[in-house]
Amino acid sequence: MRVLIATDAWHPQINGVVRSLENVAERADRCDATVEMLTPEPFRTVALPSYGEIRLALARRSAVARHIEAAAPDYIHIATEGPIGFMARVVCLAQHRPFTTSYHTRFPEYLSARAPVPLRLTYALLRRFHNAGAGVMVSSPSLEHDLSARGFRNIMRWSRGVDGELFRPRAERLLDLPGPIFLYVGRLAVEKNIAAFLALDLPGTKVVVGDGPQRVALQVEFPEAVFLGSQSGETLAQIYASADVFVFPSLTDTFGIVLLEALASGLPVAAFPVMGPRDVIGESGAGALSSDLREAALRALDIPRDLCRAYGETFTWEESARQFFDNIRLAHDHVRPPAEAA
Structure with missing residues (x-):
């Protein structure tokens, strides 16, 4: 064929x-x-x-x-x-x-x-x-x-x-930042609703990976966040494994491959209960979904990383x-x- x-x-x-x-x-x-x-x-x-x-x-x-x-x-x-x-x-x-x-x-x-x-x-x-x-x-x-x-x-x-060999839990941490580390990976554009994440009152450090038309404006508005630009391959995988919670603030994504990359890396997900996160996380227990994104992010800190990894491995290319x-x-x-x- x-x-x-x-x-x-x-x-x-x-x-x-x-x-x-x-x-x-x-x-x-x-x-x-x-x-x-x-x-x-x-x-x-x-x-x-x-x-x-x-x-x-x-x-x-x-x-x-x-x-x-x-x-x-x-x-x-x-x-x-x-x-x-x-x-x-x-x-x-x-x-x-x-x-x-x-x-x-x-x-x-x-x-x-x-x-x-x-x-x-x-x-x-x-x-x-x-x-x-x-x-x-x-x-x-x-x-x-x-x-x-x-x-x-x-x-x-x-x-x-998801590539479960690349995206996996790792003992070493690439990010040497105050914890807990809350991570976003994706395009920096208005439809991704990133400001909803960066405006949250959370302990530790917020890290943003990606680029796009909103990057400069977001860096100006949220100077305390760490912006790492676009990353891929081994470096991106190490960043995932160095974080504590993956925060996905989008309200419009149809799926979200980054959710699978985070899960395969042993990273629990915090997101709104909408299309995409609702379908990926479901009843797995590997993430916290709430209309209060701050509450979801804090609750996700208690989710076992091995549970996230095991669930992430069920998605294969x-x-x-x-x-x-x-x-x-x-x-x-x-x-x-x-x-x-x-």
């Missing part, structure tokens, strides 16, 4: 979409599949307004069609709703090629945090985008229920995983890849001719 994945999210971006697609591609051969990626790399790009590190490809329909023809895929998966994803969808519809999609990001909520755009309008556009495919993959039960209520069809579950390719096979076994959908 030869699969072409069309995505607007790719290196040098560091986010959950890129990590998910990378890990699926790396494990394709174990699922009797090969993967070709159609990313912004071959195209000219422009910076996304107000979000300079994200660049949008100037992808023309003819160029995308040539890439698809050269890849000669059995199946096409459109991972994002950006210029590449849109043009891949146009080509698939014109050539009567079935395709699947995935819903990674709550763009309506993200957009409304920056501009006065009605949620119903953005959801209508996204529903039209995804309903034309043979299936739309989502990461959690909460997201499935939410999109189903909004009229999205052919929804399929695709969970996420091997299982995530298997779900992804099984979904593609299932969707195309029951495919209808692709067409514009309301």
